[in-house]
Amino acid sequence: MPVKVAIIDYGMGNLYSVRNTFVSLGISADIIEKAGDDKIFSYDKLILPGVGAFGDAMKELKKRGFIIPIKDFVGLGRPLLGICLGMQLLLDKSEESRSTVGLGIIQGVVKKFSSRLKCPHMGWNAIEARSRAGSIFKNIKSPFFAYFCHSYYARxxxxxxxxxxxxxxIRFASMIQAGRVYGMQFHPEKSQEMGIKLLRNFITQC
Amino acid sequence: MLCKRIIPCLDVKDGRVVKGVRFLKLKDAGDPVEWAKAYEAQKADELVFLDITASYEGRKTMARVVREVAKNIFMPFTVGGGIAGIEDVRVLLKAGADKVSINTAAVKDPHLISEAARRFGNQCIVVAIDAKRTEDGRRKTEDGKNNRNLSSALCHVTPESKWEVYIHGGRTATGLDVVAWAKKAQRLGAGEILLTSMDLDGTKDGYDIALTAAVSKSLKIPVIASGGAGLKAHFLDVFKKGHADAALAASIFHYGEFTVAGIKKYLKSNGVNVRTS
Structure with missing residues (x-):
């Protein structure tokens, strides 16, 4: 049976480019705007994309009823991929919005880059896979390049x-994983071949 | 380490790529999607599409072009040219552009920058600045004074100003100092500055290094240098001496004089960190 992918829409960011990438891989992906009953549980994999601010994003996820279903989804051991801000939301909290509680799926915090650096960190940078890294890196040689655009990073x-x-x-975490939950700080959907390979691996290997 | 970016720029009129020296001797050179794919294959880091269409109908065509490009390429691209207000920004981002570049409208109403940044995120708002050298640090023309009712107060050219901001495709002087305006754009929420030297654009004499360095060193956001690329060495200079974060070029790529990959190979061998794979 073909894999069913849902892209969570919380009103922020360019979801169509994520979907376009899946379409090019022959994978159908639905954009879902509201959690509704058990809607997301009919999907095999979740994508949490997003650009924008941490506080606004959590507020919007809450308003649309996504927070509990997302936690339950990963609680059942199903795979989720957070992209850019979507990855940061997986953590407990962020310096971007100190009063906001994150999803807390992966323990840790989100910090701002040093003011000595140009910010946002925008453009192509290298990612070094750590040795224990697994199937998400299938057919990908480390280091590889991907496109970044962010001012905060996960720790x-x-x-x-x-x-x-x-x-x-500094050296920061550009990819994180806990169980079947993955985070990519860069935009795989904007990272040409390598990004497409990573998305394909997430769907077929993880 | 973050790579320096090479960004080909395509002029689009009525939905088709036109090439040639900007605004002169335009020839129809085809389909934007084909151009975009070709540049993606050359490992261009990003693309800029500049809509030079004047008509309303043509502008609707641009949104269609953006949708097609977004379906077919998997790299970031910016759309600029004639963006008049927040609705234009929304339409282009929704069509699939990653960033929009705003020029004249931002000078006329700087709040457009803050409003667009607030609604769509700083990272997708590029403020484009057309810069022209002042003579002996003083403006010879008086147009600037006439434009003082523009709301970009406190950025006016002074006797120390070396470059002035122009709008309306370089036809109108604004009386604004380039560095001061760039700083203001940053403060209002621009994610990036696309800085074009009007003095060198189209000359192939090289980027304006002093201009690029002055703006780049004054800002915390990335600066894309534009105007004047003619040789490989010009790219090296604008990165090493001009402190540019990215370099944009049009004609030297379109006419096949250089490929993006070729420029990158040269830059890499000269110690500039670029993406080659």
């Missing part, structure tokens, strides 16, 4: 959650 509490690292003033 997971457990080192073991970091599966990819990138250098920008």
């Amino acid at each position: 997971p509490a457990k080192r073991s959650a970091v599966i990819g690292e990138t250098e920008y003033g």
Whole structure:
């Protein structure tokens, strides 16, 4: 049976480019705007994309009834991929909005880059896969390049959650994983071949 | 380490790519999607589409072009040219553009920058600045004074100003100092500055290094240098001496004089960090 993918729409960001990438891979992906009853449980994999601010995003996820279903979905051991802000939302909290509680699916915090650096960190940078990294990196040689655009970065509490690292003033976690939950700080949908491979691996290998 | 970016720019009129020296001797050179794919294959880091259509009908065509491009390429692209207000921004982003670049409208109403940044995120708002050298640090023309009712107060050219902001495709002087205006754009929420030297655009004499360095060193957001690329060495200069974060070029790529990959190979061998795979 073909894999069913849902892209969570919380009113922020360019969801169509994520969907376009799946379409090009022959994978159908639905954009869902509201959690509704058990809607997301009819899907095999969830994508949490997004650009914008941490606080607004959590507020919007809550308003649309997504928070509990997302937590339940991953609680059942089903795969989720957070992209860019979507990855940051997986953590407990962010310096971007100190009063906001994140999804708390992966322990850790989101911090702002040093003011000495140009911000946002925008453009192509290298990702080094850590050795324990698994199937998400199938057929991908490390280091590889991807397109970034962000001013905050994730710092997971457990080192073991970091599966990819990138250098920008510091070494930060550009890919994280806990169980079947993955986060990519860069935009795979904007990272040409490598990004497409990663998305394909998430669907077929993870 | 973050790579320096090479960004080909395509002029689009009525939904078709036109090439040639900007605004002169335009020839129909075809389909934007084909151009975009070709540049993607060359490992261009991003693309800029500049809509040079004047008519309302043509502008609707641009949204269609953006949708087609977004379906077919998997790299970031910016759309600019003639964006008049927040609705234009919304339409283009919704069609699939990753960023929009705003020029004249931002000078006329700087709140457009803050409003667009608030609604869509700083990262997708590029403020384009057309810069022209002042003579002996002083403006010779008086148009600037006439434009003082523009709401971009406190950015006016002073005797120390070296470059002035022009709008309406370079036809109207604004009386604004380029560095001061760039700083203001940053403060209002621009995610990036696309800085074009009007003095060097189309000359192939190289980027304006002093201009690029002055703006780039004054800002925390990335600066894309534009105007004047003619040789590989010009790219090296604008990164090493001009502190540009990205370099944009049009004609040297369109006419096949250089490929993006070729420029990158040269830059890499000269110690500039670029993406080659």
